Amino acid sequence: MKVIIADDEMLVRTTLSTMLHDLHIDLDIVGEASNGEELIELTQLHQPQLAFVDIRMPKINGLEAIRTAREQSPQTRWVILSGSSDFKYAHDAIRLGVKNYLLKPVDHPSLSSCVAEIIEDYNQDLLKLNDEFEFLTSSYVWGNRTAEDLREVQSFQLSGILICMDSSLSESTKMQLINKWLKEIHNYMRRTLTHKEIRYAKITLRNGDYAIITAWSPSYSASMTNIRSELASFIKLKMSEYQSDYISITAVQSETWHTLEDLIQQISTLQLLSPLRAILPHSKLWSMNDFIFYENNDKPLLEISQTADRIVTFYQSNDYLSYKKEVGMLERQLTSLQTHKHKAIHNLYEHFNHTIKRVFNPDDTVNVWINKLLELGEKLLPASANKDQANQDLINHVIRHIEQHYMDDIGIHQLATQFHITPNYLSTLFSKRSGVTFSKYITQVRMNKAEELLIGSPHMKILDVAQQLGYYSSSHFIKIFSEYHGCSPLQFRDKFQEKRG
Template sequence: MMKVIIADDEIQVRRGLKMKAKWEEEGFQIAGEASNGKEALQLVEEIKADLVITDVRMPVMDGIEFARRCHRKFPHVKVIVLSGYSDFEYVRSSLVEGVKDYLLKPVAPDELAGALRRVKEEIVLEKKQLLESEKISRMVHTQLEEMKEQYLLQLVKEEWSEPFLAAERLQHLKLGFLAEEEKHVQFFTVELRASEEHSVKELWLPFRMLCKEIAEQYEGTCAYYDAGYSNMLHFLHCIDRKKPLETLSIVKKVQTYVKKYLKAETVIGMGKKVSNLTELKTGYISSLLAWSQSDPGLKSQVIDGTHHKDVFELSPDKEKKAANLIENGSLKEGRKLINDLLLEAKAGSMLSFSFAANRLLLLLESLAAKYDMDRAEINQTMWSCQQSIGELTAHEKVIEQVTEFAHRIILLVSKSRSSPNGLAIVENVRRYLDLNFANEVTLTSLSEQFHINSAYLSELFKLHVGQNFSDYLVEVRMKHACELLKDRQLKVIDIAYLTGYSNSGYFSTVFKKHAGQTPAEYRKAALNMDEIAGRERR
């Protein structure tokens, strides 16, 4: 029911109006009465009215002044003005904003019913358009969240290049705090555990939504999902020096809310505090490492890994060498390097060994996904390795599992490169572009990523896709740009950065060439189409 306020200084007139229409049948409910415009204005706010029927002549504040103020403060509220014969033409010609109809007193029942129906149609249409707009905003928000999660995963797995480019991207994804100097961040990993009657699969979506809602309550905090770790979400929290214990507050809230609303348990591993982009991977792995030391039972736990001493670090060069050996099919050399790295770490401490094994696992998981290993197989392998790492003394078992994982990736790469006419390679490249379209991608960087001659890759791509890689990349970027333009809140320059363009002018040129309209023209047309679609559905 739509809420109506009747405003007239004569109580008999108000009573008469209430009797002249079948309000509920018309879809309205009389929710309040006022004797002047000032009272009516207060009531509009209190009861969230949809329509006000007001007389022109009233003490304190007349109907015309009320209509003006109401439109400024509550633009969605409709107003029908009543006036006597002597004022009718003057009032009707005054064109007060927000007034939807003018009725002559005494009001005829059929004229009142007609005015109510016209107003109802307009309110229903506006509400449908608002719902459509909110739906589009939610879709765009979801897309932005996915982009944010994807980029966070790239950062914690060190799949990024120049820090200044990363800083720009972070700014437009509302993660600029990660690039600020002297800022400390902390990761914590949350695993959902449930009894048989409440399966983790059933609880996963509400668990994820709950964690996201909690993260949004704290500035500089976000929750993201890493497909390599089933039943787990990961939090990243920027530490406020004035609130040093805030991370613990978030952890406590997650455990309390999951237990209260989902009747489930959580196991949380708290990582070390880190201070810059290059240390994010260390912070992330330290939270995984803390989690891996949990007890296996169905009980909530918090494992604090913040006080771990410095552990063995794998240099980027060694990680890159390992990746190159695996992607080039050098099984013997790859096995030896992995074995040597883990044994070197083992010589330091059990913690160093676990840390190094986790870093290698992240590297292998990234390579497996790159070459399209079955996600369920990746997850199972990661989980088994994590369980072995958690045993702390199963060094030989961990080395065996990690090297076996590497061996399976080598076979996968070999199969991909021997596929008929290079089809599998092209599909891997397409998948990479679909995920990394917002990054700086060139044919040269792609050929280096997939260890293939750039000219040959270009030839293969055009053969199987029907267009060269740069045209395909533009198409992917423009598709995402079209979706993002439906959000009125995003500036064109933000959309340019989010789709891989550092210059908004160049982005607009490319967009117009692709869509035949400037971004602003496309946005206006898209919003108009949504309004037309809303009317048609009505």
């Protein structure tokens, strides 16, 4: 936390500075002012989080200086240093948003209590700002807002980490582990949230994967190098801690971007390439360049990883026919694979051990473990009918929830948690059973409701229609509606009126 001390007496400034250092709190005294003009200049230059200001200073008194300086640094917390005769200024100080009074000479208990209160207040404001960023970012990813709704961070730089969890455990157990793992990451990010120029967001993507987004002001780039490195180290530590015979977590770091739209686009690209984790060492943090290398230079391994990803998806969703077809595809791909690339296949064995069942031995021949895959597939058939009905009932519940709450910020993570399954699994089931993705179905429901409102309430403003559907701006609603219907809401309404006429 950056601190400025303003007092016309050098002894007061020196004493207060020493006392602040003795508190052993992470405070950085970035400037000392001997008059009001210097305070204003230092505030504009450093944008401090905390300033101690003497009321009686030459040139410009403390209250007048605060009145001017707070316009340049609205986030600064102001603490008045005053003598007993200065209490008549209390009303004006409160009106200026002064957080506290310290009576001179300042004593250690009063200063410690004051600083602790300021820090707590500051941290709460940081968390509120960050919670808002996380909510708006998630809402943007799910199509309910536009990038313009995040105007406060439009000048920020951003990077993301895609998180993929693979496991053969039950859906409810996987969901518990995912939530526990993400909570640890979330708590770490909140603990390290020390400046208003930093934002974190933990979001669920449309297919049920997770992403951790970091945003920061360009002026804070130097500090972010260490902060991002420490976050990456913590994520790697937690991946290692959670790795077991039945679970593996993979993370992929994006590049740095200047717009949220570009970042989300790259995360979508990483999702398309994420099957590569099947043939790479597990529980690692990879870079975008690592994945791009395989995409550009090793198509056979990329195709094998994509086939493996489909095999796991079809196995876990009990789709025997599709599963069997992909196992046959995998056998043909492996047969034609060059010998020197077989090391990557050892990672594939382990991937299947994590995601299907722990029965694969790296020392077995390809024919042996292809047969094991087929044998495991045969066991899907007896339970198929009952599981199919249970899955259909689950999707029917989800559809009813969407139809009742389409106007809310519906995300797949909340529904998956409610039904004790993973977002990935719910996303796969929903697409299979309904024929469209989860997010597209929400859009369909909203567009059908839009038709009803535009026709049934011909005088309703477009903004009101948008808000009733869960969109936060009329322009965003008009864009979605036009893409869906091929005409704007007003044109749609006019066409209907013409038909009636």
